Amino acid sequence: MSRFSTILAFLAAGAAPVSLAAQTPTPAQGLGGPVIPGICLLSREAIFANAAVAKAATTRLAELTRTAQAEIDQQRTPLEAEVKSLEGQPDNAQTKQKRDGLATRWTALQRKAAHNSREIDATRAKAMERISTEVQPVIAQAYTSRKCGLLLDRNASLGGNFANDLTADVVKGLDAKLQSFNFDRERLPEQQQP
Template identity: 50%
Template sequence: MAQAPAAVDAGQGLGGPVVPGVCLISREAVLANSKVGIAAAARVRQLAQEAQAEVDAERKPLEAQAAALQAQAATLTADQRRAQEKALSERFAPIQAKAELRSREIDRTRAKAIDTIAAQTQPVIAAVYKQHNCGLLFDRAVALGGNFGNDLTVEVVRALDARVTTIDFKREDLSGQPAPKR
């Protein structure tokens, strides 16, 4: 029985000659490994935790009421149970809407932070690109194989770290905007 060929490790590439003027970069790796990217990811996590805590603080008393209603369901008539469930559901709705709003705000915050970092990174990429005499720059994620000797990622991370280590941002406030239609 023939064996399947061994998978090529993406980090090793397929080898071959370095193609002069053709360079690679992983923007995702720059974001994930740069000091500013790490700091921004930590800040977004913190904002997400704060938003979740805000929603949880409102949801927990209602969850306790729902549990109490469930416990006493056998002592209520069907109409009483439905009325209380409806009232509880109506009180849950704004909390669910707030949770969805906070989720959209965190998504928007993350996107804006990434855009800010990308704006800081672009001149660094351009400088490293020129230093290496590149004529063409590909995202490393689209390269199926080859010699990755002209990968600029590590150098760009180093240069970006020397330029900026953190950015300041707050959670985006979308409360004045309508919810997206489904």
């Protein structure tokens, strides 16, 4: 196992995107002091928020999410109209039958919405994995060129001298390597209901 395979695991852990500007050391963080040779910092959140490929993937995921939601909305609207039409109708066998059929269709739509959500989650995970794979050699190159011996999560640091922060160099290197990639929604098999 290479020393950089742990970097991939570090990136794959993922987190909510945070802008690079928001991660710039503040006066409270930038306590100064000597640069500690061999200790380097990296913010995976800032990489995923600021690299062009991550921004493009986020845009594509938003498109896929809107499409998945539109599929549900298209089926939900007539069901909601049917619910309204049944309001105030007398409780007889025919109305009960219509309500039962409506409940069955509503449950099926809820299952479909949950399934679509799982597909979007799987798509997001696959895109993040691809970005993590692409960024690994960029991190390795920055790590080697700065003669790092230890790489720490920048967000775990309370203060100090951040001169050995690799984040901006990694974002720049990843941008030079890859701007975007094509992907579609992952298709998962439907789960059978008991």
